[in-house]
Amino acid sequence: MGLKLRLEWFSKQTKFYKEGKKVKPIVEIFDIATEELIQTVEIPGVYLDPLAALMGWTKPEDFCFVYDLLPQQIKTIEEWTHTTLDGDNRIIQIVCLE
Numbered sequence: 001m002g003l004k005l006r007l008e009w010f011s012k013q014t015k016f017y018k019e020g021k022k023v024k025p026i027v028e029i030f031d032i033a034t035e036e037l038i039q040t041v042e043i044p045g046v047y048l049d050p051l052a053a054l055m056g057w058t059k060p061e062d063f064c065f066v067y068d069l070l071p072q073q074i075k076t077i078e079e080w081t082h083t084t085l086d087g088d089n090r091i092i093q094i095v096c097l098e
Helices: 005-021 045-057 060-064 071-081
Strands: 024-031 037-042 090-097
Touching: 024 045, 037 071, 045 060, 045 071, 071 090
Parallel strands: none
Antiparallel strands: 024 037, 024 090
């Protein structure tokens, strides 16, 4: 499946989640030593389709898991949210909540 077709298919899938389940993608930042939650950042809903592409999600179920973020993913999400996420001694993950 080509990228354009995949994105169209994914757009239809994420539309289901946006309308039916009100998925809210949240970045959670934890202290690496204590594992305490130190910050949460919500990704605006307008970025659901680009987020799916960024994360490589290909099935609606992919929204249901917790993922560690890679440096390039963090950088992109920082641009979308106008928030600095990266830093020393942090675990940075994404989860989608209803």
